[in-house]
Amino acid sequence: MRTLACFMLTLLLAACSTKDASHQHAHTAEAPAAPAKYTCPMHPEVIQDGPGKCPVCGMDLVLKKEGVALMLNESQMRLANITTQPVSMQPVGQTVSINGKLVLNEEGSSVISSRAAGRIEKLFVKETGRAVKKGEPLYELYSETLLTLQREYLLAKEQYETLGKDHPRYESFLKSAERKLLLYGLTQNQVNKLATTKTFAERVTFVAPTSGLVTELKVAEGQYVAEGAPLFSIENVNTLWLEAETYPQETALVNVGDKIAVRVSGYESTPVEATVMFLSPEYRANTLITVLRATLQNEQNTFKPGMQAQVLFTHSSRRALALPSDAVIRDGSGAHVYVQTGARTFEPREVKIGLENFMQVEITEGLAEGDTVAVSGAYLLYSEIVLKKGGDPMAIHQHE
Incomplete structure (x- = not known):
């Protein structure tokens, strides 16, 4: 009797174990898997739970990763x-690039010449390639002519201060003497200083009349110069010219007045804009080419004459x-x-x-x-x- 009871208990436990395992297996099988997402290659904002067509363009959806x-x-x-x-x-269009070069804008060239005969006592600028600003000292000149003009001015000023109230013509004498000094290259500040100190300067300092790059130096310290002798050449580099040679298929892409993109060597990441101002066809070695010239703004003096550049033409936009x-x-x-x-x-x-x-x-x-x-x-x-x-x-x- 006891043996039969033990056998029945064993069968009951086995049945319960089998039921639990079957229940767990069924529970596991019922766990839903995460649905796969599908998207459009052209419109990634389109996302669906299954394959199909894109509602925007009609393309087949692909599995989203x-x-x-x-x-x-x-x-x-x-x-x-x-x-x-x-x-x-x-x-967006295709780009054609041609090689070019930055050159001086000849319209901004100026020559500094001696206003009076004399001796160059000192040069403040002794090398070419240096940038100067308007009003910056360039050289000192000893000149008998300038000494005489300064004395005349001081005499006219003294006469005006003494007799000017009774004789108005002395004011015109003073203004005439001042005008002569200004025409000979002295600045208004130098004339005012002469009037205040009443002491003439044996060496007169002359300043740059314009800003630019010194491209030529034609004098040395201690040299005697005649009136009108050229001393310096200064080029205004606030604007530069870009010059390039184009072939017929490239020339067809540009006209005078067009804005073109320019990539300067060393500054490739920041193309600048230039305005085409000149197109001149020429024959060279039995080949027709067109010389292109464009104006490029350079107010910060970032670019220098002689730099290599590339002109970028965009077409088929x-x-x-x-x-x-x-x-x-x-x-x-x-x-x-x-x-x-x-x-x-x-x-x-x-x-x-x-x-x-x-x-x-x-x-x-x-x-x-x-x-x-x-x-x-x-x-x-x-x-x-x-x-x-x-x-x-x-x-x-x-x-x-």
């Missing part, structure tokens, strides 16, 4: 100088989704950009590019109008992901 997010703090954003820009429709060239990162996996997905959060996204010029890149796939991407600092984001993830961002993206 999770990206590699990179979150920065405010300090990192400032240090990396990261700026963002929304993707927008812009005119069309409106398309475009980004600045610096926003697109190219590596062995293709091209990708960094899309801002949240506050200070960026994710690499693979894109396909079309037309490209020096400034812009057309985006044919991977982005939608209005998406915000990193422009400056994109390469720093690329480096940060490589350091943190230990590999290429897009390779990691595809693997995940």
Whole structure:
């Protein structure tokens, strides 16, 4: 009887165990898996739970792969100088570049000559290539003529102060003597100082009448010069000329008055604008070329004559989704950009590019109008992901 009871208890426990295991297996099988997400390659904002067609363009949806997010703090954003820009429709075209050179604007040339015969006592500028500002001392001159004119001025001033109230003609004598000094190159401040101190200067300092670059020095200290002898050549470099030679297929892309982009050697990242002012066809070695001349503003004296430059002509423009060239990162996996997905959060996204010029890149796939991407600092984001993830961002993206 006891043996039968033990056998029945064993069967009951086995049945309970089998029931529990079956219940657990059924519970596990019933756990729903996370649904796969599908998106459109052309319109990544379109996301669905299953395959199908894009409601915008009709393309087949593809499996959406999770990206590699990179979150920065405010300090990192400032240090990396990261700026963002929304993707927008812009005119994009192909770019043709031709070589050119910056030369002096001959319209800004001036020659400094001696106003009086005398001896050069001192040169404040002793080398060419130096920039001078208007009013800066250039040289000191000892001149008997200037000494005589200063004495005449002081005499006329004394007569005017003594007899001017009773004889008005002495005022005209004083003004005539002052005008002579100004015509001989003295400044108004020098004349005022002579009137105040009543002491003539044996050496007269002459200053630069204009700002520019000293391109020629024709005198030395101690040299005697005649009246009108050339001493300095000064070129105004606030504007420069860009000169380039174009062939017929390139000449067709530009007209007088057009604004053209110029990339100066050493400053390739910041193209400047120039205005075409001259196109002259010439025959050289049985080949028709056109000499192009454009005016380039240089108020900060950033550029110097003789610098090499490239002229950029853009043609076959069309409106398309475009980004600045610096926003697109190219590596062995293709091209990708960094899309801002949240506050200070960026994710690499693979894109396909079309037309490209020096400034812009057309985006044919991977982005939608209005998406915000990193422009400056994109390469720093690329480096940060490589350091943190230990590999290429897009390779990691595809693997995940």
